[in-house]
Amino acid sequence: MKLTTMTMAAMTVGVFAFVTIPATSGKAETPLPMTAAAAAAPQDDDHADEAKDAHGDDDHAGEAKDAHGDDDHAGEAKDAHGDDDHAGEAKDAHGDDDHAGEAKDAHGDDDHAGEAKDAHGDDDHAGEAKDAHGDDDHAGEAEGAHGDEGGGDVVKLTPEVAKEAGILLEQAELGALGESLSLPAEIRFDADRMANVTPKVSGVIDRLLVGEGDTVAYGDTLALITSRELAGLKSQWIIAQTNEVLAAQALERLEGLWAQKITSEANVQTARAEHESAKTESEAAETELHAVGIDHAALEKIAAAQDGNNANAYLTAPLAGTIVRRAATLGETVTAGDSSAKVLFTIVDDSVVWADIAVYKQDISRVLVGAPVALKSGAGDVIAQSTVAFVLPVIDEVSRTATARVIIDNSDRSLTPGQFVIADLSVGNTSEVLRVPQSAVQLVEDSPSVFVPVEGGFAPRAVMVGTTAGGYVEIRSGLEEGDLFVSDGAFTLKAQLEKDAFGDGHGH
Known part of the structure; x- marks a missing residue:
């Protein structure tokens, strides 16, 4: 194998990764392996080891073969650099003026020769670069992450739901704030809505119908008392009623006889006196029954009552409310009276x-x-x-x-x-200022805010607050006189707003 002077010079400098042999037989030039070039290159003290590591290692020789001499990768090289689809990418990578110096560093420097190989000869990294910048899925995620969040500032409630939740609206007004x-x-x-229930007749508690904590309406029966005293009063009233009826009949008969001149006027006068007396006794007996809680409706049932039922006294609720105390015991004997009567029930509204x-x-x-x-x-x-x-x-x-x-x-x-x-x-006393109830002002994103009605629900509006007194807060800006705001239920809206924001923030 013969090497030309030009080839040897290139190997000596150590710039190129491959050297060529001039064709002597008309055949295509054959690339010289990197190992041969490394062996032919002079060994510089500073870079001898690096050159050896970069080009003279047997392991890397195999890699070089894989990278450039394998038929399988030949197609990949074509895809990486010769495909029309990636022509623009190649241009971006190596044709930009800003990166001209980088290209020089990648291919012209001994120290970075191996890095250049890694940067441009590895198919795996080419795919990663594509994934990093060319994936449509990630582009969509980026767009979603920074979208419009304005809809999250509205608590959407229908008027019916708002009413059930106790949301009340008021107009902002001026008022004194001292x-x-x-x-x-x-x-x-x-005290006007509280009642202590005591027995009106003496007797024995035969039945208890309510307990502490029960809610009662006006007139509900609380207990049943069996009372001999009441039985006696009812008997007296029945007798008085009977005597009144008999006296009325006698008077009517004598008045008829007197009209016929059959009896004297004195007899008629006596009959009238007896009738008046019977009537008075009947009214007195009725009054006694009213005094122990027997009303007119109950009086109508007394005469038709079965034997023994006239002794039943029904203790009823004098007002609607809640039983907060019950001191009655089944079978207990109770005594009526202003001072000696025991309080059996306490009812409060x-x-x-x-x-x-x-x-x-x-x-x-x-x-x-x-x-x-x-x-x-x-x-x-x-x-x-x-x-x-x-x-x-x-x-x-x-x-x-x-x-x-x-x-x-x-x-x-x-x-x-x-x-x-x-x-x-x-x-x-002080001058009037625009004020709202203290409970209407809530901290939303660390800013004092009031909720105002908007289309489809309620939204927080930031306000500047001033003096607080008497349960009211001065509003210096953010709300005008006459503006509608949520006076009751603002805390509920704030909680719902934070709940909605938490849910949106974890939507991915």
Whole structure:
């Protein structure tokens, strides 16, 4: 084998990976293996080892053969560099001015000769590059990840569902907002909506029909008492009724005889007196029965009652409410009377309750009737709002405080008598400002917001808040006078909004 001077010079420099032998017989030039070129190249001290590693290793010789001499990979090389579909890619990889220097580094430097092979001779990496930049599936994911999220700011509720959820709307209005005064308060039953049930006749409890916690309506039977006293009163009334009927018949007969001049007028007068007396006795007996709880409807049934039934006394509910105490025992003997009567049942209507606020002596003059009041739990949450109904002008000898009473609608039964709360009162006078209930303002994405009605539901609107007093918050911007906002149920909407946002965020 003879090498030309040009070929040897190229091998000495070590730039090219392959050298050629001039054709002497007219045949195509045959590529010289990399190992031969490496063997022919002078061994430079600095790069001798690198050259050996890059081109003189037997293992790599096989790889070079696989890369360029194998028929199987010949087609792949054609696909990588000779396919029209990838012509643009090749241009992008090697034809850009910005990468001209990189091409030089990849093919002209000894240190990077092996890297150039890895970068452009490996079919696997060519496929990875295609996957990294040419996959349509990932392009779609990128688009979805940054799409429009505006729809997530609306809590979609129909008017019917909003009504069932207790969502209430109000118009933003101007109102006084004075200094806030926080005082302790206790929830109590409304004394006008509370009843202690005692027996009206003495007897033995024969049946109990309700227990503690039961809800009753007006007139419902609570217990059945067997009473000899009641039996006697009913008997007296029946006798009086009979005597009245007989006296009326006698008077009618004598008046007929007197008209015929058969009897004297004196006899008629006597009959009239007896009738009046019988009538009076009947009315008195009826009054006695009314006094022990027997109404007119029950009186009509007394005469037709079976033997023994006239001794039954029915203890009924004087008002609608809840049984909060039952002190009656089956078979117990009870006594009627103003002072000796035992309270058998206690019924309360807690749909309306009182909040008695303890006002310190120095603050009494500042608490005015009609002042806004917000009741707060120990955690500071507003649980009810109302106004001061009146202030008792008496100072307790022990606590040295006066009582300011607030009447509260408790139809949702959120307040329990005996519960202690904090009353936030608005005291003093100030100029009117745009205000909303404190419970209407919720933190949405760390920004104070109120919910306003929009098409299809409700959306949060960021607001700037000011002073807080008496359960109200000053709105300095974000809401205008007359704007509709959610005054009750804002927390429910906030919770639903956060739930929807959490679900959207985990949609992938």
